Amino acid sequence: MSKFEALQGNEAVATAMRQINPDVVAAYPITPQTSTVQKFADYVSDGLVDTDFVTVESEHSAMSACVGASAAGARVMTATSANGLALMWEIVYIAASNRCPIVMSLVNRALSAPINIHCDHSDVMGIRDSGWIILFSENGQEAYDNLFQAVRIGEHPDVLLPVAVCQDGFITSHGMERVEIFDDADVKAFVGEYCPQWPLLDLENPKTMGPLDFYDYYYEHKRQQVEAMENTQAVILEVAEEFNRKFDRNYGLFEPYRLEDAEVAVIAANSTAGTAKVVVDRLRDEGLKVGLLKPRVFRPFPAKELADALSHLKAVAVMDRSVSFGAMNNAGPLFLEMVAALTLHGVQVPVADYVYGLGGRDILPREIEQVYRDALKMAETGQAERLVTYLSVRE
């Protein structure tokens, strides 16, 4: 039987880690994921997990230890955020390239400078080309649920890639909410045992990992990573299907909210999607046909599925909690990929980008409502008044 608890997002993640009981966790506490690692360290001290908990001197070392442990054949997890992730960056690529199915809880927040510890998505966008699978979570519950699925997705023999499970720094990482905690045995049955195919600790079959790879083979190994990403979407859906059946959920590649008969939609990831749902309900009460699309899987980017889900709309507004400085029109990364997806799949609809909430700046329902009203106007005129708006920045 599952039970309901009042938990912060980080505590929900730490609870999931306890239930997964990974072989190795190597982590360095950095704001705002600190409480995940702190709570998990309690579980280690209290003997509630069998995990070898490696305390390291930096995030670069944390990910290095994870890669080593994963290569050895262990089920490995870590947690990080923002500049911690930035410091890991070199090894983040190595984890994916060495095909280590490490699962990382990533609490999204702004990158320095200026120094800021609050929420935005700059950190995760920095690893979007690294070869990691990236999942977004609206709240602690989704971060909890996604973590179990991440283990299964990453370790699937057709995939063997690391997975980052994101949630919003402080907004949900430290926000207390009602979280359904599953029975330990049910989680154990769902995640199963990890059976690595090529563990270094298989001494009967000595092998080498991470060797030199020149112009003669490096490219072929990159091509294999592409193939793994190609395989990932089907695995994500397969794992979600099993998870949904077992735990009564409705996970897919993204969550449409009152989208079916909508004329305009907003695309927003993580916690902002939760706020946007309230706005959608309010505007629906006014008789306005508005909907929401909440991305769950950012890597691999489900371009065709997203385009199909948006093909009936008259206007689309994308909300980006980060900026791709110097990119087309200085837009956000989510917008850039959405525009590419829509264009490629022949969905001709006016689109606009709304950069918001950088460095933890609050995003209020009335601001999201303004985005919807802009989108309704776009639907009417057939074009966006401005391609990129920096929402609620002071002039």
Place this chain on the structure above:
Amino acid sequence: MEQKGWRDIPIGGMILEAGNAVEYLTGGWRAFRPIRGEAECIHCMQCWLFCPDSSILIDAENEEMAGFDLDHCKGCGICATICPVNAKVIKKAGEELERDDPRLCIRIVEEGKVEE
């Protein structure tokens, strides 16, 4: 060596067969070649100990240094640097010697200038 496609090689650059570095012939990287004066060699095995490419050939039965594995030797010259006979020759000469000086036990000769 025939190069394989991406479907036919282990993922992530893994090498699943132990000790197959021997199949990778690195001798072609060499710009300098070590040449040993057989008469001078005292078979101390210092070169065998220090060679980073395991390219010192050994006559195990007679416990002797037997030459260089030129299929793998990259010509780094560590063997000549560590050679105690070379040290003795230099000390005796009382001056700096060229690396290909004929008085040395292990000489380092430019590949183009090697007399086969």
